[in-house]
Amino acid sequence: MCISCTHTIHRHQHNFGWCRDYAPELTARPGDTILFQCLDSSGGLITADSTVDTIASFDFSKINPLTGPVYVEGAQPGDALKISFLKYHPSGKGWSGNIPGFGLLADQFKDPALYFWNYDTVSMKPCAYGSGGRVPLKAFAGTVGVAPSETGIHSVVPPRNVGGNIDIRDLTAGTTLYLPVEVEGALLSIGDTHAAQGDGEIAGSAIETQMDVEIKIELVKGAMLQAPRCTTPGPVTNHLDAAGYEITTGIGPDLMAGAREAVKRMIDLLATQHGLNPMDAYMLCSVCGDLRVSAVVNRPNWVVSFYFPRIVFS
Template sequence: MTCTHTIHSRHCHHGWDNKNTPALRIAPGESISFDTVDSSGGQLSARSTLADLAVLDFSKVNPVTGPVYIDGAEPGDAVKVTLLEFGPSGWGWTANIPGFGLLADQFKEPALHIWSYDAKALTPALYGPGGRVPLKPFCGTIGLAPAEPGLHSVVPPRRMGGNLDIRDLAAGAELYLPVEVKGALFSVGDTHAAQGDGEVCGTAIESPCTVAAKFDLIKGANLAFPRFTTPGPVTRHLDMKGYEVTTGVGPDLMAGARAAVSGMIEVLGKRYNMAAVDAYMLCSVCGDLRISEIVDMPNWVVSFYFPRIVLE
């Protein structure tokens, strides 16, 4: 897709800061093709091994390309970002990083899986321990600069967006972000080839992609938080053969989420003779955590949906 502008991956930063110098200034209605770096900041590659994961420098993770100054954007407005197209690279990685992830206390040893996939056909990617994962490229981190001064980590999501890790921010989605500073200062990165809702082990199929996006300005929108629309169904790439579902029930949603994921890891291990850490990483890239019930006090229900199409 031909865009009005291109920003190359060398124009990246490792923290949100409203003093970051814009890489580009645009008018509403213009489009940009962004070249992104994977969430390791280029420290991992298609040839990486577990030894490379062990020396990962976390000060370099989650770089985002930008920022972009949007003419006329003022606090109280919203930037409408239409995600036009993704250009996948054909490779990616998924890792269990000690101390990170929903079940970090259970999975204390590092693990790494390198993916290779057809960047044009986007046929399901082979998972070494078993299965093929349907792909759906999207951007994990997408947002604007915060009003609060200083440098802020890209890792946690924020009111103005950031590391949202919403797998439905794929091609065709329209995202509305609340503006906190003049010019908005938009950046994007952390692209994924696939991810389940929840990204439970802490990583998806981390895969560098180009991102084509169009920008519009909604004056006086006064959004409290980001919102978005999708162009159609969001699970069609996974729905065909149904799901295996495990649950967690109790008064604590986080404990329920942990129980539901642990239950699915046990199911996959027993049924497919899969090592627990391999099942954990596979759940992260294609399984979905859902709040099934949050009104029947004092106990809530969290469910974990694993698509059977991956292993059948």
């Protein structure tokens, strides 16, 4: 709960897509602070009683519910909406899963899987994964965006130049995000809150968890921004760096193929080193491992690397 926030927008005030014609749930002014009460990416469909059958029947038209939209007074096409993330209020419970047909290695991991997490909302200490792993946490919102100028209702799944499901795991407290405004009032929405995620979110899920998000909104007039950009207040991986990394690579002329190879080799390495079954290793990589493009100039082959933080098993 945010006592000092100018506005609160509640969990039931949500949509399942982007649309310039959605009626705003509230109107705010530049300089206002807003508490967004966000559902998890399943919209509450996954509960403590859920099984893999719930994952197997996942309805993609109901994922990533967006709390909003918020009409920002004075926002006009060509401006940028400046969003400062002030604080996250985690719920303490989350889930990760493998959704058939979704994820970087969907052709390799065809069966549904579901894992439940419990974490301390005050200390945000590393969260247990099975009997041996502990994943460092870093709360952020995976979906933050404004309405596109195109008419109609647009899916929340793909990211867009106006933001949306961008899954930038560094949108944590202290970070500032700038989004291009394409419609009057901007129509800001937020959802898909996570307790942790690796860069790439390779299995299609992070630690999906319900959270409340405190932000401050401002306007940059006439910014003519073409795509989202953000500024972090400091280092972004110091919660993961202490014990170093295991790194695997994929090398070849196709970056996507390289990404797949790098991840598959890390899954094999985790199975060998820690006795994880492939599905558990795949989901773990999704919540704390990072895909990186290491080289794109040495034609005809590019290098993609996958970094797994050793602190998880230290």
